[in-house]
Amino acid sequence: xxxxxxxxxxxxxxxxxxxxxxxxxxxxxxxxxxxxxxxxxxxxxxxxxxxxxxxxxxxxxxxxxxxxxxxxxxxxxxxxxxxxxxxxxxxxxxxxxxxxxxxxxxxxxxxxxxxxxxxxxxxxxxxxxxxxxxxxxxxxxxxxxxxxxxxxxxxxxxxxxxxxxxxxxxxxxxxxxxxxxxxxxxxxxxxxxxxxxxxxxxxxxxxxxxxxxxxxxxxxxxxxxxxxxxxxxxxxxxxxxxxxxxxxxxxxxxxxxxxxxxxxxxxxxxxxxxxxxxxxxxxxxxxxxxxxxxxxxxxxxxxxxxxxxxxxxxxxxxxxxxxxxxxxxxxxx
Amino acid sequence: xxxxxxxxxxxxxxxxxxxxxxxxxxxxxxxxxxxxxxxxxxxxxxxxxxxxxxxxxxxxxxxxxxxxxxxxxxxxxxxxxxxxxxxxxxxxxxxxxxxxxxxxxxxxxxxxxxxxxxxxxxxxxxxxxxxxxxxxxxxxxxxxxxxxxxxxxxxxxxxxxxxxxxxxxxxxxxxxxxxxxxxxxxxxxxxxxxxxxxxxxxxxxxxxxxxxxxxxxxxxxxxxxxxxxxxxxxxxxxxxxxxxxxxxxxxxxxxxxxxxxxxxxxxxxxxxxxxxxxxxxxxxxxxxxxxxxxxxxxxxxxxxxxxxxxxxxxxxxxxxxxxxxxxxxxxxxxxxxxxxxxxxxxxxxxxxxxxxxxxxxxxxxxxxxxxxxxxxxxxxxxxxxxxxxxxxxxxxxxxxxxxxxxxxxxxxxxxxxxxxxxxxxxxxxxxxxxxxxxxxxxxxxxxxxxxxxxxxxxxxxxxxxxxxxxxxxxxxxxxxxxxxxxxxxxxxx
Numbered sequence: 001x002x003x004x005x006x007x008x009x010x011x012x013x014x015x016x017x018x019x020x021x022x023x024x025x026x027x028x029x030x031x032x033x034x035x036x037x038x039x040x041x042x043x044x045x046x047x048x049x050x051x052x053x054x055x056x057x058x059x060x061x062x063x064x065x066x067x068x069x070x071x072x073x074x075x076x077x078x079x080x081x082x083x084x085x086x087x088x089x090x091x092x093x094x095x096x097x098x099x100x101x102x103x104x105x106x107x108x109x110x111x112x113x114x115x116x117x118x119x120x121x122x123x124x125x126x127x128x129x130x131x132x133x134x135x136x137x138x139x140x141x142x143x144x145x146x147x148x149x150x151x152x153x154x155x156x157x158x159x160x161x162x163x164x165x166x167x168x169x170x171x172x173x174x175x176x177x178x179x180x181x182x183x184x185x186x187x188x189x190x191x192x193x194x195x196x197x198x199x200x201x202x203x204x205x206x207x208x209x210x211x212x213x214x215x216x217x218x219x220x221x222x223x224x225x226x227x228x229x230x231x232x233x234x235x236x237x238x239x240x241x242x243x244x245x246x247x248x249x250x251x252x253x254x255x256x257x258x259x260x261x262x263x264x265x266x267x268x269x270x271x272x273x274x275x276x277x278x279x280x281x282x283x284x285x286x287x288x289x290x291x292x293x294x295x296x297x298x299x300x301x302x303x304x305x306x307x308x309x310x311x312x313x314x315x316x317x318x319x320x321x322x323x324x325x326x327x328x329x330x331x332x333x
Numbered sequence: 334x335x336x337x338x339x340x341x342x343x344x345x346x347x348x349x350x351x352x353x354x355x356x357x358x359x360x361x362x363x364x365x366x367x368x369x370x371x372x373x374x375x376x377x378x379x380x381x382x383x384x385x386x387x388x389x390x391x392x393x394x395x396x397x398x399x400x401x402x403x404x405x406x407x408x409x410x411x412x413x414x415x416x417x418x419x420x421x422x423x424x425x426x427x428x429x430x431x432x433x434x435x436x437x438x439x440x441x442x443x444x445x446x447x448x449x450x451x452x453x454x455x456x457x458x459x460x461x462x463x464x465x466x467x468x469x470x471x472x473x474x475x476x477x478x479x480x481x482x483x484x485x486x487x488x489x490x491x492x493x494x495x496x497x498x499x500x501x502x503x504x505x506x507x508x509x510x511x512x513x514x515x516x517x518x519x520x521x522x523x524x525x526x527x528x529x530x531x532x533x534x535x536x537x538x539x540x541x542x543x544x545x546x547x548x549x550x551x552x553x554x555x556x557x558x559x560x561x562x563x564x565x566x567x568x569x570x571x572x573x574x575x576x577x578x579x580x581x582x583x584x585x586x587x588x589x590x591x592x593x594x595x596x597x598x599x600x601x602x603x604x605x606x607x608x609x610x611x612x613x614x615x616x617x618x619x620x621x622x623x624x625x626x627x628x629x630x631x632x633x634x635x636x637x638x639x640x641x642x643x644x645x646x647x648x649x650x651x652x653x654x655x656x657x658x659x660x661x662x663x664x665x666x667x668x669x670x671x672x673x674x675x676x677x678x679x680x681x682x683x684x685x686x687x688x689x690x691x692x693x694x695x696x697x698x699x700x701x702x703x704x705x706x707x708x709x710x711x712x713x714x715x716x717x718x719x720x721x722x723x724x725x726x727x728x729x730x731x732x733x734x735x736x737x738x739x740x741x742x743x744x745x746x747x748x749x750x751x752x753x754x755x756x757x758x759x760x761x762x763x764x765x766x767x768x769x770x771x772x773x774x775x776x777x778x779x780x781x782x783x784x785x786x787x788x789x790x791x792x793x794x795x796x797x798x799x800x801x802x803x804x805x806x807x808x809x810x811x812x813x814x815x816x817x818x819x820x821x822x823x824x825x826x
Contacts, residue, residue, distance in 0.1 A: 199447045202441060208436060211427035218423045220440040267826070278427030 006092035013272030013323060014284035021287050024294055032301040039169035040177040041297065047179070048293045050186045051248065052264060053286060054241045057193045058234045059261075059268045060285045064197070065230055066210035066277025068265065071115060073233050073257035074137035076242030079107040081147040084154065085242065093155035098249070100158060104239035112235015113136055116228040134261075141254050149251040162247035182244050184226040189237075194282045206230065210277030263313055267292050270320030274327070291317060337396075338363040338496060338527045339384070344393035346379055353379040355551040356393070360498060360544075364525040366518060368538045368559070371548035372571055372761040373731040377531055380548070381498055384529075386410040386416045398495075411441065414495035419503065421716040425472035426474030431456040433473050434488050441492075459487040463517055479510040486517060490526075497521065498529040503537055504759075507622070515541050533761065535567060549573055572763040579770065583797045584777040587612035589648065591734050591749055591781045594633075597642035602628035603805040606642070610750065615782040616773065618800035619791035621825060626785050628670065629802070630752050633783075634666035635659040646749070660689070667736075669755040675739040676727050683709035683723035685738050690745040712741040716771065733757075733764020740771065750777065754785045789818050801825060 025101070029036040036042075055072060062069040081102035087093045093100045118129050141147050165178035197203035205226050208216040217223050246252045271288030273280030295312050299305075341359040345352065352374050361367050366723040371377050380390040384395075386405035395402045397413055424433050434456040439447075455531035465483050475480065482502060488516045489497050503511045518528055518541060532538055538545060538559070540605050545562055547555040547570040555562065555570045568576045590609035597606040610616050624743045631637040633644070635653040643650055653659050659666070666789075668675050676685055686709045687694060694704040705734055709723050720730060727738060736756065743751060755774070757765040772795065776782050786792050792799055799816060801809040801824045 059742055150641035201445050201447065204432070204436065204439075204447060205429060208425050211425035212423070214421070218407075218419070219437045220411075274427075278425070 011285075013192065013327065014287065015285050016279055017271055017287045017291070017321070019242050021290050021294070022094050024291060028294065028298040030254045032298065035301045036294075036298065038171050040171040040175055041301065043169055043177040043179050045290075045293050045297050046183060047177075047248075048297065049286075049289055050180065050182050051241060051245045052239070052267075052293065053186045053289045054189050054244070055260065055264045056271070056285050056322075057189055057282065058237045058241070059264050060111075060280050060282065061193065061197070061206060061230065061266055062126070062234055062273075062279065063265075063273045063275070064210050064226065064280045066213065067119065067227075069130050069133035069231070069234055070127060070261050070265075071111075071130040071137060072234065072238040072264075073084050073260035074134040075108050075111045075238040076245070077254050077257040078137050079104040079113060079139045079239030080242035080246045080252055081141055081254045082107050082145065082247060083239075084158070085145075085147055087155050087158075088121055088150055088153050088161055093157045095157050097155070097157040097161050097243075100155065101240060101243050101323070104243040105236045106239070108239020108242070109232050109236035112232045112238070115235065116231030119231060120224045120227040125191040131268045138258075148309065149254065151250075154246070154250060154252065158243075158247045159250050180248065181249055190286060192283055197282065202226065202229075207278055210274075210279070213280075214291070262317075266313075266317035266320050269317055270323070275321070275325070288320070337361065338398060340394075340396040340648075341384070342385060344380070344395075345391045346383060346388060352551050354390075354571070357548070357551070357553050358556060359546055359553065360556070361529060362529050362544065363495070363527050364522055364526045365543040366522060366530055366541050367544040367546065367714060368530045368532060368542035369546050369548065370531075370533055370538055370567075370571060371449040372533065372763060373733075376550055376551040377546045378500070381417060381500065381529075381531065381550075384410070384498065385415060385525065408441075411492055414493050415498070416489035416492055416494040416496070418485050418489055418496045418500065418502065420500045420502075422481050424473050424481055424485060426472070428473055428477070430467055430468065430471050431469040431486055434459045434469075434491070435486055437488060438491050447555075449750050455491065456773060460648075462490040463520060477510075478505045479507075479513060482506075482514065483517065486521075490521075494526060496527045496529060498531070501533075502530070502533045503532065503534065511537065516647045527685075529780050533571070535564060538567070540562070547571060568760045568762050572761070572766075575764070576762060576766055578794050579773070580793075581615055581769075581773050581776070581795050583613055583615070584778070585613045586797075587779075591647055592633075593643075593644045593645040593648075595645070597632065597639050597644070599627070599628060599632060599637060601805065602637070603632075603802070603807060608800055608807070608810070610783065611772045611780045612749070612779050612781045613776055614798065615776045615784060615796045615800035616660050616797035617786045618783060618802060619787060619789060619792050619799060619821060619825070621787065625805040626802050627754060630666065630754050630783070630785050631749075633659075633752060634664060660746065663747060663749040665689075665746060665748045665751045667743065667751070667753045667756060669758060675742075676735055678728040679726055681714070681724050682718070682720055682727050682730070682738060685727045686712050686741050687722075687745065689742050708745075712745065717767065724728055725760060731761065731764065733760040733768065736760055736764070736768060740768070744775070748780060750781045750783070752783045752785065755788075756784060756786070757788070759792060765791075790820050792821070 025036060034185060058072060059069060083100050086103060087100045115130060117131050118124065119126050147248060164181045166181055168176055168178045170176050197206070203214065205221050208219065208228060209223055242257070266286050267288045268280065269275060270286035270291070271280070294312070296309055299309055337360050339361040341357065344354050344357040346354040357380060357381070359492055369380070369774055383390050386407040386409055389404065395405065411696060431452055435452040437451070438455055447682065460467065463486065465487060467484070473484070484685060494773070502514060506514065507525060521528060531543060542559045544557065545555065545559050546553055549571065591612050592610040594608050596607055598604045606629060606721065618626050618629065628637055632639050632655065635655045635658050644653060645651065651662060653662065653664070683706050687705050691700065694701050694708055713720065713723055718730070719734050719739050727735060756767055760768065772782055784792060784796055798810070798812040799821065800807055811820055
């Protein structure tokens, strides 16, 4: 590795996040007397990263474009609640979950288009807009459509998808853990997001818009259209991810997503995305989600009261935001 | 080849009934530098936007390379070889130099997929056009303004530019960087590229341009070779009035000094500073950037603590420990960078004027808005600040008028000493004259004024005495007949 590449590497937040993740894992391994690297724990942690990891990736692409999407949990909740309700009422998805997923993606895209339309046309602050639509979408789910919890009546194919696994592992006490097939969704999404962000003009447009919107417009990007497409895609993906969660949890609970954005977005910032837009990578984001998942899982292993989880999550949020602000300040000099 | 690259005749453009451009005529010759000059709000930027296709003209004829253009779109302008380098340079600070160079061409070519090799080739080609060397992997935001500008120029050249429009390119550059930029401009000229250079700095215009077009109130009042223009004519065309220097004539200088500074030292910034200041005087402090002049001023206002030495006010020794203390001692300071240090841009003009004297218009901690505005209106009138409503934000005003607000802010406090650091930096010629006039009046009413400036003609015209600083020390003090531009320049260099 040449010297300048090395220099550039150690300047990047991602590099430190990766180090933190490694140090954290080694630390937990020691404190928990070797329980972290047990196959069952690793499998549980990876399983825990599936949904949060995918949510983090959609938050990442919005943040790169210089925006915030506070409404993705509300979109996901509406999409999976509506989709599951329709499937149950019509007796669909007994053997094939595809229709349920397509419905959720469609609902997500529609709500995302609503976000995109407001943001692209009225040039408003995205955080304020999506805070508003978040409440509005939740109102749709809970008030207007009065969607109910679906547990025992969940379509069989959803349940089957959630329970399917690639392999199973046992720990020394004989406890069983399974590697869910849904991990494939996360892997595919990591690959596709990386490709789109690095290798397509759409991805570079997101970085360009996040870096300087006026310049992007002058350079000939259709900023309005790019933003609209972005929010539609993000909405559709939120719907999809919500369905994955329904399958994994084997229940559809309209309120299950409340407050999700408050753990995901800070994690993305911790992973090196700038709150001012234009910066952020898939690698850093996944490392940060790894840190958060390892921390919450390790609490149980090490025997710390689960109330402390909020304390540590809060701490991580503060660290992440401080890093972002300090870096922005350093750059503006 | 035709004599003119671009000919524009009778261009009109109105916004909501207001003529921004009123029958403007305009010619650019290939391989020549044409300066577009004019005060703020004269229609310069509207004209640029008409050329680059951002605005559509209401009337008039545009001929580019013998071809009549009816309707110009931004894409069309790019295709024809017209490139605009805006004041903010339109760069992406978060991307690398390579990406900044290549991205515009990639967008224009409607590419969908990124090809590293092609981006790299494009970037190298762009740099080779002016033989400029820079690390392609460097992050754009970390470069100096001068480097950013060269990258922006290289990027423009990729589009086979025949005309490059530069919007006030020298604003944030040091003298040396300006020289480097001009070298590049001459190089482009030699290649047959026409440059349209927007500026209001007289020296630069006379140094670099072949032709000049001066605009005032949406009309062009002069168009022709620079050689046919004198500096006096230039300021006349810019402002519409003959600006005659009105040297400051002190009317009543006090017998005893109001301020005495003895053996003042501060580390590497300044040393052994001795001078005195009388009421009714305007004292100039000049010197190059880094000579310690600004640090000295900041010490007099309590912003930097001197290490040793004494300061006496009206014969009594004082310690100026903070700006609050300085205010109590009736010292006012107008900083160099009024945008970040002197004004709240997104606050009403009235609030800005009264900012330093809110206690005058409040009672037991409660503001009286009626009195605030009444008081502010008075200053708007006295200083003839160009606004119809003091409720408007300070950012709606031009640089000169903003500077008047900063001045009035301090006038409002009864002061003994007023320190002005670069009082007319970035101010139009007309407003400059107004400000000078105002300061003369203040001094003759018994205020002691210090003007810190590297604009030597300004110092000579407005001060009755000057202190010249170099490398932190005082190297000369001039008054009377010795006090000439030439003497100051000799001492500085």
